[in-house]
Amino acid sequence: METFFNPGSVAVIGASNSPFNLGATICRALNEISSWDGAVFAVNRKAETVHGCPGYAAVTDIPETVDLAVIITPARVVPQFVQQCADKGIRHVIIESSGFSESGEEGKSMQRMIDETARKSGMRIMGPNCLGVLNTRNQFCCFYGIQADDFNTFAQESGNVSYIIQSGGIVVIVLESFTTDVVRANKIVSIGNKSDIDEADMLEYFSRDDSTEVIGMYLENIKDGRKFIEAARRVTKPILAFKVGRTSEGARAAMSHTAGMANNDRIFESACAQGGIIRVNSISELHAMPKMFTHMPPLRGKRIAVFTNSGAFGGITADLLVQAGLEMARLSPETQEKLSRTGQIFNVANPIDLGPALSMQTFLEIFDILLSSDEVDGLLPVPSLWHPMVIDAIVELVKKCRHYGKPAAIYTPNAVHKTVSYRQKYQVPLFESPEEAVRALKVSYQQSCFVAMKDALRSVYDMERCGEHRVAEPMLQEA
Amino acid sequence: METFFNPGSVAVIGASNSPFNLGATICRALNEISSWDGAVFAVNRKAETVHGCPGYAAVTDIPETVDLAVIITPARVVPQFVQQCADKGIRHVIIESSGFSESGEEGKSMQRMIDETARKSGMRIMGPNCLGVLNTRNQFCCFYGIQADDFNTFAQESGNVSYIIQSGGIVVIVLESFTTDVVRANKIVSIGNKSDIDEADMLEYFSRDDSTEVIGMYLENIKDGRKFIEAARRVTKPILAFKVGRTSEGARAAMSHTAGMANNDRIFESACAQGGIIRVNSISELHAMPKMFTHMPPLRGKRIAVFTNSGAFGGITADLLVQAGLEMARLSPETQEKLSRTGQIFNVANPIDLGPALSMQTFLEIFDILLSSDEVDGLLPVPSLWHPMVIDAIVELVKKCRHYGKPAAIYTPNAVHKTVSYRQKYQVPLFESPEEAVRALKVSYQQSCFVAMKDALRSVYDMERCGEHRVAEPMLQEA
Numbered sequence: 001m002e003t004f005f006n007p008g009s010v011a012v013i014g015a016s017n018s019p020f021n022l023g024a025t026i027c028r029a030l031n032e033i034s035s036w037d038g039a040v041f042a043v044n045r046k047a048e049t050v051h052g053c054p055g056y057a058a059v060t061d062i063p064e065t066v067d068l069a070v071i072i073t074p075a076r077v078v079p080q081f082v083q084q085c086a087d088k089g090i091r092h093v094i095i096e097s098s099g100f101s102e103s104g105e106e107g108k109s110m111q112r113m114i115d116e117t118a119r120k121s122g123m124r125i126m127g128p129n130c131l132g133v134l135n136t137r138n139q140f141c142c143f144y145g146i147q148a149d150d151f152n153t154f155a156q157e158s159g160n161v162s163y164i165i166q167s168g169g170i171v172v173i174v175l176e177s178f179t180t181d182v183v184r185a186n187k188i189v190s191i192g193n194k195s196d197i198d199e200a201d202m203l204e205y206f207s208r209d210d211s212t213e214v215i216g217m218y219l220e221n222i223k224d225g226r227k228f229i230e231a232a233r234r235v236t237k238p239i240l241a242f243k244v245g246r247t248s249e250g251a252r253a254a255m256s257h258t259a260g261m262a263n264n265d266r267i268f269e270s271a272c273a274q275g276g277i278i279r280v281n282s283i284s285e286l287h288a289m290p291k292m293f294t295h296m297p298p299l300r301g302k303r304i305a306v307f308t309n310s311g312a313f314g315g316i317t318a319d320l321l322v323q324a325g326l327e328m329a330r331l332s333p334e335t336q337e338k339l340s341r342t343g344q345i346f347n348v349a350n351p352i353d354l355g356p357a358l359s360m361q362t363f364l365e366i367f368d369i370l371l372s373s374d375e376v377d378g379l380l381p382v383p384s385l386w387h388p389m390v391i392d393a394i395v396e397l398v399k400k401c402r403h404y405g406k407p408a409a410i411y412t413p414n415a416v417h418k419t420v421s422y423r424q425k426y427q428v429p430l431f432e433s434p435e436e437a438v439r440a441l442k443v444s445y446q447q448s449c450f451v452a453m454k455d456a457l458r459s460v461y462d463m464e465r466c467g468e469h470r471v472a473e474p475m476l477q478e479a
Numbered sequence: 480m481e482t483f484f485n486p487g488s489v490a491v492i493g494a495s496n497s498p499f500n501l502g503a504t505i506c507r508a509l510n511e512i513s514s515w516d517g518a519v520f521a522v523n524r525k526a527e528t529v530h531g532c533p534g535y536a537a538v539t540d541i542p543e544t545v546d547l548a549v550i551i552t553p554a555r556v557v558p559q560f561v562q563q564c565a566d567k568g569i570r571h572v573i574i575e576s577s578g579f580s581e582s583g584e585e586g587k588s589m590q591r592m593i594d595e596t597a598r599k600s601g602m603r604i605m606g607p608n609c610l611g612v613l614n615t616r617n618q619f620c621c622f623y624g625i626q627a628d629d630f631n632t633f634a635q636e637s638g639n640v641s642y643i644i645q646s647g648g649i650v651v652i653v654l655e656s657f658t659t660d661v662v663r664a665n666k667i668v669s670i671g672n673k674s675d676i677d678e679a680d681m682l683e684y685f686s687r688d689d690s691t692e693v694i695g696m697y698l699e700n701i702k703d704g705r706k707f708i709e710a711a712r713r714v715t716k717p718i719l720a721f722k723v724g725r726t727s728e729g730a731r732a733a734m735s736h737t738a739g740m741a742n743n744d745r746i747f748e749s750a751c752a753q754g755g756i757i758r759v760n761s762i763s764e765l766h767a768m769p770k771m772f773t774h775m776p777p778l779r780g781k782r783i784a785v786f787t788n789s790g791a792f793g794g795i796t797a798d799l800l801v802q803a804g805l806e807m808a809r810l811s812p813e814t815q816e817k818l819s820r821t822g823q824i825f826n827v828a829n830p831i832d833l834g835p836a837l838s839m840q841t842f843l844e845i846f847d848i849l850l851s852s853d854e855v856d857g858l859l860p861v862p863s864l865w866h867p868m869v870i871d872a873i874v875e876l877v878k879k880c881r882h883y884g885k886p887a888a889i890y891t892p893n894a895v896h897k898t899v900s901y902r903q904k905y906q907v908p909l910f911e912s913p914e915e916a917v918r919a920l921k922v923s924y925q926q927s928c929f930v931a932m933k934d935a936l937r938s939v940y941d942m943e944r945c946g947e948h949r950v951a952e953p954m955l956q957e958a
Contacts, residue, residue: 145835169789169863169892176894220794244791249807250798253830256790282914283795284895310648312723312733315699316762319729328728351732356624384648413648415655416763416911420896432895433763 001197001205003092004126005135005187007067009039010142011059011090013081014073014097016044022096022144023072026132027051033151034139039064043081059088068092070132070142075099078128079113086121093118095128096144101193102129102256111195118196130192131168136185137211143171143190150175159184160213161290164202166191170218170283177287180424183294186211198223200231207235214290217241218283220254225271232275236454238293238447239277242286243268276450278443285439288431292440295398295429296407298451299444301377303329305370306351308382309358310413313434314351317380317411320438326445329376338369354383363393364400371404378441379408382434385422394428407444409437480676480684482571483605484614484666486546488518489621490538490569492560493552493576495523501575501623502551505611506530512630513618518543522560538567547571549611549621554578557607558592565600572597574607575623580672581608581734590674597675609671610647615664616690622650622669629654638663639692640769643681645670649697649762656766659903662773665690677702679710686714693769696720697762699733704750711754715933717772717926718756721765722747755929757922764918767910771919774877774908775886777930778923780856782808784849785830787861788837789892792913793830796859799917805924808855817848833862842872843879850883857920858887861913864901873907886923888916 010030015023023042028051030040041064042050047057056062059069059081069085071078075097085093095114100107111128118125126133132142136158141151154175161183165171168190178184187209189202199219206212215237222228222243232239245251246265272279280286304326306317318328331339331350339348343362347353352366363383370376381397383390394410401408411431412419423430431437489509494502502521507530509519520543521529526536535541538548538560548564550557554576564572574593579586590607597604605612611621615637620630633654640662644650650667657663666688668681678698685691694716701707701722711718724730725744751758759765783805785796797807807829810818815827822841826832831845842862849855860876862869873889880887890910891898902909910916 167789167791169787169791172863173892173894176897180894180896218791220791244794244798246798247801249801250794253797254791254794256793256826256828256832282912284912308648310646312646312648312697312699315723315729315733318732319723319725322726322728384651413652415652415659416895417659417899418655433761435761 001124001201003067004094004133004189005140006138007038007092007140009041009065009067011041011043011062011066011069012050012053012142013043013059013069013071015042015050015053016046017048017050023070024050025145026070026072026142027053029141029143029146029151033148034141034155036139036141038140041066059084059090062088066090068094070094070096072096072144075107075110075128079110079117082114082117082123082125086117086123091123093123094126094130094132094142096130096132096142097127098129100128101195111193115195125196126189127192128195131171131190133190134185134188136187143168153179154185157184158186158211160186160211160294161216162187162206162209162212162214163216163218163286164189164191164199164206165216165218166194166220167218170286173283174216174287177284180420181287181291182423182427182429183291194223198227200224200227203228203231203235203239207237213237214293215239216286216290218286219243220245222268222271225267229271229275232271232277233454233457235276236451238290238443240280240286240289240443241272241277242280242283276454278446278450280443281439285436288436289440289443291429292407292409292444293447296401296409296444297405298448299378299407299441300448302327302445303375303377304380304441305329305331305376305378306380306382307354307366307370308351308413309354309356309384310382311346311353313382313413314353317382317434317438318351320434321380321441324438324442326438326441331373331375335369335373335375339366342366342369356386360389360393363390364396367397367400371400371406376406378406378444380437380441381408381410382413385412385414385418391422391426391428394430395426398428407441409440411437480603480680482546483573483612483668484619485617486517486571486619488520488544488546490520490522490541490545490548491529491532491621492522492538492548492550494521494529494532495525496527496529502549503529504624505549505551505621506532508620508622508625508630512627513620513634515618515620517619520545538563538569541567545569547573549573549575551575551623554586554589554607558589558596561593561596561602561604565596565602570602572602573605573609573611573621575609575611575621576606577608579607580674590672594674604675605668606671607674610650610669612669613650613664613667615666622647632658633664636663637665637690639665639690639773640695641666641685641688641691641693642695642697642765643668643670643678643685644695644697645673645699646697649765652762653695653766656763659899660766660770661902661906661908662770673702677706679703679706682707682710682714682718686716692716693772694718695765695769697765698722699724701747701750704746708750708754711750711756712933712936714755715930717769717922718754719759719765719768719922720751720756721759721762755933757925757929759922760918764915767915768919768922770908771886771888771923772926775880775888775923776884777927778857778886778920779927781806781924782854782856783859783920784808784810784855784857785859785861786833786845786849787830787892788833788835788863789861790825790832792861792892793826793832796861796913796917797830799913800859800920803917803921805917805920810852810854814848814852814854818845821845821848835865839868839872842869843875846876846879850879850885855885857885857923859916859920860887860889861892864891864893864897870901870905870907873909874905877907886920888919890916
């Protein structure tokens with residue numbers, strides 16, 4: 001699998017100098033924009049050089065070894081190019097062309113031909129009907145159509161979140177959103193119709209990939225439920241998954257897009273519970289939630305302390321926390337007494353109303369009191385940014401969370417464009433709404449439960465393997 | 480009520496030159512920043528001039544007529560100042576000080592004293608524990624603590640959305656968000672503990688106010704359920720209301736904030752249904768939804784056509800529409816045939832997959848076909864902004880929606896900071912997520928139903944009044 005993300009040489013089949021040629025955009029990205037230093041060959045009828053990449057009429061004409069072929073030609077000629085790749089001994093092929101299972105009988109029959117060739121030659125195939133791969137570590141990228149601006153924006157900085165995404169449109173939103181967030185992408189793979197490589201294979205790969213801390217998934221269907229659950233169970237990194245098709249109308253639309261079976265959504269729901277996968281509710285959660293894992297310790301209990309200097313948000317967040325199945329921490333008289341000694345606080349019961357004016361020192365004392373208290377598992381701070389000191393206090397809070405091993409999901413009550421710009425400027429993990437902050441606490445807690453249960457499950461498996469015990473498999477339950 | 484928004488002269492009681500004096504910020508805003516041209520007097524012990532406003536030791540010393548008094552002193556001296564206002568013959572008083580019903584028995588007893596004075600003298604009181612009033616039409620603003628930057632940002636441009644808000648923190652988010660949106664505020668009133676003037680009084684006022692097209696509310700409780708429902712029923716403008724306290728924890732927090740009764744949330748839910756009030760689910764909906772009413776015709780049926788060039792969003796939006804109780808429009812073979820003649824479209828069934836490349840002409844033809852079709856009540860367009868032409872097409876779409884009398888809730892699949900900047904630059908009503916766009920369609924449809932039912936209710940009342948009929952009152956049902 002590593003070769004898909006880190007090939008030494010690539011042939012772009014279908015790259016030519018015709019106007020609007022999509023293969024040419026891949027040659028340009030790899031040869032002229034990216035700092036990736038492998039060899040790129042263009043394959044086209046005229047054997048013409050494309051953006052400096054030497055041209056050949058067939059992959060079999062390329063004198064050097066080709067690690068990876070990217071095919072982006074009309075669908076009807078794809079099977080013959082796959083055969084050529086097999087003849088050349090290429091073991092890794094990405095088919096980006098569309099027009100296969102997602103578009104009727106003829107497409108389905110072509111996909112079967114390709115599968116047959118692949119099986120015979122031991123070739124692994126990604127796609128068809130996909131966008132390809134981006135690896136920010138080595139700047140390898142075979143997304144078709146990518147422009148220089150986008151390439152530089154998306155691939156320049158490396159992070160620790162990897163994605164398995166069944167659609168190119170979602171890739172763009174995630175990468176665009178990261179430009180104003182505190183996390184960055186590591187590797188992204190768009191698996192399209194997944195005739196061969198599927199979501200379970202990619203989970204396995206990212207589970208072992210050292211630079212991946214969090215795995216995100218956008219799915220339109222699952223190929224093999226059992227394989228998917230088994231793979232997910234072996235992953236202890238957080239897996240965030242969004243699946244379309246909650247309704248029959250949505251499932252029908254997804255089917256025409258990437259050709260999957262219209263899985264019953266309840267099967268997916270159950271797979272998430274059994275595999276320990278966090279199901280997210282929107283595309284924006286796919287890119288907003290990872291920072292809770294990369295920038296904060298896990299939430300290990302349900303008891304949350306809220307503090308704010310906008311009284312309204314005490315009530316709003318209390319509603320949201322309770323509705324999410326979390327709890328408002330009950331602060332003892334001793335803790336309340338400690339809080340009231342820090343300064344002029346309006347209300348020391350949870351939700352704590354800080355009142356309008358607070359010094360940096362008071363903020364720091366409040367953080368210590370709450371984070372060190374065994375009555376509190378995590379924080380939901382909603383401080384108004386009325387003074388530059390407040391953002392400095394937030395920076396300190398992030399450090400203190402690491403120190404105490406308890407998380408805070410921070411929301412500053414501002415318009416989203418202001419929050420986004422503060423987050424980018426000060427590199428603190430701010431959430432964009434109170435709803436998002438509460439979700440972050442919830443998914444963090446869910447992940448803690450999943451990790452504990454996967455550990456338990458592993459012990460059971462280990463015991464079984466030693467022949468010591470033979471027990472019924474415990475079912476993982478959602479938090 | 481008009482005097483609160485348009486006084487000829489104002490006394491700011493408690494404005495002095497002491498450091499951090501909040502009354503002084505009001506004098507400065509009115510006298511040095513705002514273009515409002517009424518007279519401002521400062522009332523303080525030393526009778527000192529504040530930011531150019533002549534100072535007096537008591538309101539009764541002011542030789543001229545005072546239309547409105549704004550009191551911002553410690554709570555314990557408020558009752559005596561209210562009495563002074565009565566003596567001076569002032570009929571309109573805003574009490575911004577906190578420390579009344581929301582903070583214990585002593586505060587409650589002071590509030591009773593004030594109420595008594597007001598009742599005797601025929602004075603109307605707004606507050607206590609409130610932020611005051613902003614009228615963008617004449618730039619009259621008595622928000623305490625407002626800075627020049629914020630004043631210029633919030634009050635400079637006038638719009639048609641008025642708000643009744645029980646908390647200052649929410650006012651800031653709404654006004655900040657409007658700076659990047661296509662709508663602007665008209666009047667904002669923060670009613671705090673509402674010892675006298677309440678949400679029902681303000682509904683009445685905004686209902687008759689010509690420059691108000693949409694009414695937004697943030698409530699922590701309702702003072703008088705029956706009065707509230709009666710007032711709401713007479714309003715045919717859209718009313719969007721957010722209420723905190725869905726859970727007992729949230730209700731408890733709200734109580735300590737603005738001192739209301741912890742109303743059972745189901746009573747509020749029922750009041751919304753009976754009064755024809757759209758209950759919104761988040762603070763962000765309070766400022767995001769009004770543009771659907773100011774910039775688009777109403778949605779009069781449930782059948783929505785989706786078109787996108789990111790296949791994933793076909794499925795995502797279909798799920799969201801169905802879950803919201805709306806329907807995917809069924810396009811007849813004739814309509815599909817018309818669509819397929821416009822250009823190279825991937826899928827002409829709803830959700831329509833436009834494919835990657837589309838000309839302006841094709842866009843315009845698709846708009847006409849869908850908006851003129853009697854199979855479609857409204858649109859959910861999700862066009863990728865891959866080319867500047869697309870935003871031009873969106874501008875045309877907004878015009879065509881007005882022409883055909885059907886709405887579109889437009890979402891461009893981008894990171895939120897990009898959407899926000901496009902919206903601001905091109906002044907088109909873009910929503911920030913597919914969830915938000917679907918909500919906009921839903922609330923528009925809900926309002927259409929409410930208007931129809933209020934009309935029906937009015938006919939029944941009219942008939943009753945004429946003695947022609949005596950019928951049971953129909954219950955308004957939520958759409």
